[in-house]
Amino acid sequence: MISSRDTIFYWWMSFLLAFIILGAFVVLLSFVEGQEILEISTHIPWTMLVSVYVFFVVSGSGMCVITSLGHVFGIKRYELISKRGVFFASIAIMSGLLAILLHLGHVERAFVYVYLSPNLKSGILWMGFFYSVYLLFVIIEYLLLARADMAKIANTSTGYKQVFYSLLVFGRKDESERSVHLDHKLAKAAGGSAFVTGLAAVSTLGAVFAHTEARSLWYGAFYPAYFVLSATFSGLSFFLFITILTYWIRGEEIGDKLSRLICELGKLLALMLSMGLLFNSWMIFSSVNNPEKINSIMLLINGPFSFSFYVFEILLGTIIPIIILLTPKVTHRGIFVSSLLVLMGLFVMRYNFVTAGQVLPVLKEGLPSYFPTFFEIVITLGITALFALLYTFGVKFLPLKETNH
Amino acid sequence: MAWEDSNLTRRDFIKLMGAAPASLAVNPKTGERRYAKLMDTFKCIGCRRCMSACKRWNKLPPYEVPETLVRDMDGTTYTVVNFVRSSRNGEIGKFLKWQCQNCIKPACAGVCPVTAITKNPVTGAVVIDETKCIGCRYCYQACPFKVPRFDFHKRITRKCHLCYDRIPKLKPACVAACPVEALDYGYRDLMLRKARVKAQLVRGYVLGEKEAGGTDVITILPAPPEEMGLIVAPQKIVSEDIDRLRISSTGFLAGAVLAGVLYLFSRGSGDKE
Ligand code: SF4
Numbered sequence A: 001m002i003s004s005r006d007t008i009f010y011w012w013m014s015f016l017l018a019f020i021i022l023g024a025f026v027v028l029l030s031f032v033e034g035q036e037i038l039e040i041s042t043h044i045p046w047t048m049l050v051s052v053y054v055f056f057v058v059s060g061s062g063m064c065v066i067t068s069l070g071h072v073f074g075i076k077r078y079e080l081i082s083k084r085g086v087f088f089a090s091i092a093i094m095s096g097l098l099a100i101l102l103h104l105g106h107v108e109r110a111f112v113y114v115y116l117s118p119n120l121k122s123g124i125l126w127m128g129f130f131y132s133v134y135l136l137f138v139i140i141e142y143l144l145l146a147r148a149d150m151a152k153i154a155n156t157s158t159g160y161k162q163v164f165y166s167l168l169v170f171g172r173k174d175e176s177e178r179s180v181h182l183d184h185k186l187a188k189a190a191g192g193s194a195f196v197t198g199l200a201a202v203s204t205l206g207a208v209f210a211h212t213e214a215r216s217l218w219y220g221a222f223y224p225a226y227f228v229l230s231a232t233f234s235g236l237s238f239f240l241f242i243t244i245l246t247y248w249i250r251g252e253e254i255g256d257k258l259s260r261l262i263c264e265l266g267k268l269l270a271l272m273l274s275m276g277l278l279f280n281s282w283m284i285f286s287s288v289n290n291p292e293k294i295n296s297i298m299l300l301i302n303g304p305f306s307f308s309f310y311v312f313e314i315l316l317g318t319i320i321p322i323i324i325l326l327t328p329k330v331t332h333r334g335i336f337v338s339s340l341l342v343l344m345g346l347f348v349m350r351y352n353f354v355t356a357g358q359v360l361p362v363l364k365e366g367l368p369s370y371f372p373t374f375f376e377i378v379i380t381l382g383i384t385a386l387f388a389l390l391y392t393f394g395v396k397f398l399p400l401k402e403t404n405h
Numbered sequence B: 001m002a003w004e005d006s007n008l009t010r011r012d013f014i015k016l017m018g019a020a021p022a023s024l025a026v027n028p029k030t031g032e033r034r035y036a037k038l039m040d041t042f043k044c045i046g047c048r049r050c051m052s053a054c055k056r057w058n059k060l061p062p063y064e065v066p067e068t069l070v071r072d073m074d075g076t077t078y079t080v081v082n083f084v085r086s087s088r089n090g091e092i093g094k095f096l097k098w099q100c101q102n103c104i105k106p107a108c109a110g111v112c113p114v115t116a117i118t119k120n121p122v123t124g125a126v127v128i129d130e131t132k133c134i135g136c137r138y139c140y141q142a143c144p145f146k147v148p149r150f151d152f153h154k155r156i157t158r159k160c161h162l163c164y165d166r167i168p169k170l171k172p173a174c175v176a177a178c179p180v181e182a183l184d185y186g187y188r189d190l191m192l193r194k195a196r197v198k199a200q201l202v203r204g205y206v207l208g209e210k211e212a213g214g215t216d217v218i219t220i221l222p223a224p225p226e227e228m229g230l231i232v233a234p235q236k237i238v239s240e241d242i243d244r245l246r247i248s249s250t251g252f253l254a255g256a257v258l259a260g261v262l263y264l265f266s267r268g269s270g271d272k273e
């Protein structure tokens, strides 16, 4: 018997698959027609795919900060969310890395020459290194955190299901107290390593932009630090958004402990957003008197990007969420709406940051177009669909749920 | 040489000759004399034979002239000749041949993740290894002159490489093709000397002497680059290693501060295992 829930599930999966196939089609098309179809202008070679990459991986590394509060820093109530958080981090990094690999002209060479002739002074090399290692650590951390639950399923099931879960636990189906204790210890080590590499990765990502002296908006010591800060609110808002949404869609009740934690995370989000706002304002005010910076800052505050800057980044993406989150007795609905707003604002922010950074010094007459090309949008939808597919898969088949142990 | 029939005094000339720092004249490691290319906008007649010669030598497809008639480099066009006019005085206008400046300390090579870009410190050529380039386009972002262009079909970044496969025995294809000797290739100190003398005579500007810490393409312009509407590169080495290290370290510092804050938060939250 197929229940109506299952029907919805299959429809949803097919819907996502359709987008993934469309995205894949565009990738193939770019091989036939030339990669030009993915570019607003030859002078802006980093656009949508780079923004999507930044958007996903920064959220993914921010999540390691939040989950580390539980396992690494030992705050017990945060352990509740570690499974979902770590799983989220891993799929966000995967989706982001996919975006950046698609952006490259020759992916296959990348994997060869980073070993054969690495340039140890290149930001991109280190960014790639840290993100790959980080991804490895979060995957290990997740498998350890979920091992006991998966072992239980493996022990009580038969057929394909048993094989599948046995593979995921690498055959360690022992459910004893001692082995669970060992898992926790190992997960703590993996979590600690993920914490360090995740922060290193996100700050190196900021540095990739900030190293380019020839791009006045990106250049300087500000962005590596700001990327670290913005990772926290990116990760938090993304996590709150998908967690609340998952419970709603599945029609499950959000438990007491989780409910309290969500409210706490909401407050934390407001705090981080305010700090981000403060940092950003400080950067803008300190650039006003800097002749090298002012022109590029003007693109944002009084130029082609100013509408999206004020409306999406500042108002919808920062101020309104802070107000909602700080109202006493804010509901889950309120937190959900504000995290959605923050996510939207963040996406626009990444896109603006990447694109506006490349306007000067070449495009003195301004941008040919603010909007990404049609094909770029299709690829972006494809990557987002892949992310959603991986997450749905996780919710359906993997232990993510917040349970107390 | 042009100074022979000029009204330049002998003293002026000696002053000009002596000014080149030794490190830019020879390769500091081997002591070999460095080479450079010279472009004189005062001689160029805008025939664009250099563009064709470049296409021929590098086996590149023909250039499609854009409607705006301002030629721009692209993935298969390494050099362009455009008429540039001074923004201060509209009567000052010259043909300018533009390409990669083959910087002495190329920012592009410094950032390439797979070391696809190398600089030959003697011949001056900055070459992208087309079999190595992964097409990340970081070199374009780092280049102070915004030169490297992406070839959308080969999916790699390409640019002028000073005909590394000809020099120094043969002159670069463009130099060999120029009918009026507006282009030259030879020892850098000589080229620079020539450029300085000419610039002094015509009150021009020597581009490439200080820009980006010095380049191995030297151009005699009728006026400074900002006035001629060119991208202005800073007069120092761009994206130096030490500067990039400084910038990276702020990110790590921020990470460390965050870790500290989280630790204090966990200490204060009274919810320990
Ligand atoms: S002009 Fe640009 S591309 Fe050419 S060597 Fe200098 S930095 Fe590299």
Ligand code: SF4
Binding pocket: B111, B112, B113, B114, B115, B116, B117, B128, B132, B133, B134, B135, B136, B137, B138, B139, B140, B148, B156, B157
């Ligand atoms: S585009 Fe090619 S040459 Fe340029 S930095 Fe990337 S890998 Fe190096």
